[in-house]
Amino acid sequence: MELLVTTIQSPPCEIEELAQEIAKKLQVPLIPRDRYSITALKNNYQVENIIVITKNGPIVHTIGGEYFFHLNMAELRIENLKNGKNDHMIAAMSLSAGMSVLDCTLGLATDAVVASFTVGQTGKVIGIEASPILAFVASYGLQHFTHEKEDVNQALRRIQVKSKHCHDVLINLPDNSFDVVFFDPMFRQPIYSSSNLKPLRYLADNSPIAESTFAEACRVARKRVVIKEALHNNEFDRLGITAIYGGKYSSIQYGVIKVEN
Ligand SMILES: C[S@@+](CC[C@H](N)C(=O)[O-])C[C@H]1O[C@@H](n2cnc3c(N)ncnc32)[C@H](O)[C@@H]1O
Incomplete structure (x- = not known):
């Protein structure tokens, strides 16, 4: 498995719903965040990338750092x-x-x-x-x-x-x-x-x-x-x-x- 979707800890309903929608769209597993750190999830599920749904939108945790939308230049x-x-x-x-x-x-x-x-x-x-x-x-x-x-x-x-x-x-x-x-x-x-x-x-x-x-x-x-x-x-x-x-x-x-x- 290369990718999974999770949320911030203690997510409100709208973030949980968005995470479900995204996991379905990308056809990847949705894993409840509970109290796990991102590193622990990466180790437990042997994935390289994790999409975390946050209040500011999705953040992809890669081995090269965090990737998220911004206006750049x-x-x-x-x-x-x-x-x-x-x-x-x-x-x-x-x-x-x-x-x-x-x-x-x-x-x-x-x-x-x-x-x-x-x-x-x-x-x-x-x-x-x-x-x-x-x-x-x-x-x-x-x-x-x-x-x-x-x-x-x-x-x-x-x-x-x-x-x-x-x-x-x-x-x-x-x-x-x-x-x-x-x-x-x-x-x-x-x-x-x-x-x-x-x-x-x-x-x-x-x-x-x-x-x-x-x-x-x-x-x-x-x-x-x-x-x-x-x-x-x-x-x-x-x-x-x-x-x-x-x-x-x-x-x-x-x-x-x-x-x-
Ligand atoms: C250097 S980045 C582009 C940056 C972009 N111009 C910007 O302003 O943010 C190249 C992107 O093209 C995508 N890409 C490479 N080959 C592609 C292809 N054949 N079809 C569609 N996307 C491709 C890559 O996945 C990568 O996201």
């Missing part, structure tokens, strides 16, 4: 956009109000939130996540996390989440059905400075984007396919990408395929 990036500053991802996507984005690697949904804020109410962002645990945490957080600014909350609520491998979604989509198709796969070499994302590595699909998946993305995109990668990666060469966006001193780059005529 989205808040600062949105603030910068409001102040007229450049965002490298938005520039690489050439994204504006009313456009549609298919985020094929949703993760914590930071990039999707910035995209959703940019495309606004008339646009559309769908996020696909291969790991059912990560899809659940993102989907719950996007629906329940509350920020002091209502436009940020609205950007979160508009994102639709699909718990699937992106190849299976792409092959069923018509040609030219999203303005932008975006990938941010797990970097081949992790950037250790982003330590708040360390637990994600233990839950994520760490495989590279298959060439056949990338070809499907080029068929589905109306304007651009964008892939985020670490500096000096070999992925752009492998996928035949030559247009590179990003900051001069940034450790992250955006490879872009323009598919519009």
Whole structure:
């Protein structure tokens, strides 16, 4: 067994009900917390990961630390956009109000939130996540996390989440059905400075984007396919990408395929 669901100690009814719902959805055992510590539950049930349902939503205890929904850099990036500053991802996507984005690697949904804020109410962002645990945490957080600014909350609520491998979604989509198709796969070499994302590595699909998946993305995109990668990666060469966006001193780059005529 890899995963179980439990609650905080002495949970109120609504937390017990949510835990039941989540255990059913993820098809994993629900274990009463009683007075056990998380370490004791891990040892007793021989699991690597435990989802604890708390008053602030689900927290996944992994061997790499605790994973839970938060805005990460989205808040600062949105603030910068409001102040007229450049965002490298938005520039690489050439994204504006009313456009549609298919985020094929949703993760914590930071990039999707910035995209959703940019495309606004008339646009559309769908996020696909291969790991059912990560899809659940993102989907719950996007629906329940509350920020002091209502436009940020609205950007979160508009994102639709699909718990699937992106190849299976792409092959069923018509040609030219999203303005932008975006990938941010797990970097081949992790950037250790982003330590708040360390637990994600233990839950994520760490495989590279298959060439056949990338070809499907080029068929589905109306304007651009964008892939985020670490500096000096070999992925752009492998996928035949030559247009590179990003900051001069940034450790992250955006490879872009323009598919519009
Ligand atoms: C680096 S994270 C993405 C972070 C995200 N851009 C954000 O802003 O939070 C990569 C995510 O993509 C997921 N993933 C990797 N390959 C995938 C695939 N083929 N289909 C769907 N999700 C995938 C991983 O499980 C992981 O959660």
